[in-house]
Amino acid sequence: MFYSREGSTAQIARGLAQATGGTLRELVDSRRMENGGMFRALLATLLRLGTTLVDPDYTVEPFEAVVVMTPVWIGNPAPAVTTFINNAVLKGKRVFIVAVGGTAANPGTIARLGKRLMARGASVVGHSEVLGYVPDPRAVRPSDQELVTEGVQLAETVRQAFESQP
Numbered sequence: 001m002f003y004s005r006e007g008s009t010a011q012i013a014r015g016l017a018q019a020t021g022g023t024l025r026e027l028v029d030s031r032r033m034e035n036g037g038m039f040r041a042l043l044a045t046l047l048r049l050g051t052t053l054v055d056p057d058y059t060v061e062p063f064e065a066v067v068v069m070t071p072v073w074i075g076n077p078a079p080a081v082t083t084f085i086n087n088a089v090l091k092g093k094r095v096f097i098v099a100v101g102g103t104a105a106n107p108g109t110i111a112r113l114g115k116r117l118m119a120r121g122a123s124v125v126g127h128s129e130v131l132g133y134v135p136d137p138r139a140v141r142p143s144d145q146e147l148v149t150e151g152v153q154l155a156e157t158v159r160q161a162f163e164s165q166p
């Protein structure tokens with residue numbers, strides 16, 4: 001399960017799904033991010049509120065292993081991901097967290113997401129912090145193919161985490 005505003009998390013998720021044979025589910029935020037929308041989204045992020053999703057599918061019953069992938073916004077998960085976690089029935093589910101940021105380390109995001117997941121009854125089997133787009137116009141953007149490869153490489157870490165905590 002992932003949310004992606006700019007597309008980097010989406011490409012990494014594609015690679016991970018390709019390599020694991022997993023099912024991809026994209027969250028769509030109903031709030032447009034242009035103009036005032038981004039401001040509201042940031043406010044919701046800072047206040048750790050959620051948002052409204054378009055055609056949300058909160059069903060996780062068929063899946064015993066869930067990977068939650070979110071871009072990092074000001075040190076927090078994106079509101080769409082917070083909304084998913086607040087609404088899905090996660091009791092007893094094993095979850096791996098992937099935070100995609102403009103810097104490689106976002107421990108606060110992992111910690112906050114982990115806390116929220118555990119409060120919903122899930123167990124967190126592991127996490128990864130991966131590099132997406134650097135929000136600087138001068139920065140070179142990784143290509144879609146490079147991001148997909150990151151996701152493919154992530155698959156082994158994810159597999160090991162689920163296998164070591166059955």
Ligand SMILES: Cc1cc2nc3c(=O)[nH]c(=O)nc-3n(C[C@H](O)[C@H](O)[C@H](O)COP(=O)(O)O)c2cc1C
Binds near residue numbers: 008071105106
């Ligand atoms: C509003 C905003 C806030 C961000 N805050 C952070 C941050 O605190 N730490 C970080 O490492 N990256 C931060 N980033 C960078 C994004 O996490 C990064 O570009 C990510 O790859 C975006 O994912 P996406 O392409 O799937 O939307 C921020 C980006 C935006 C737009």
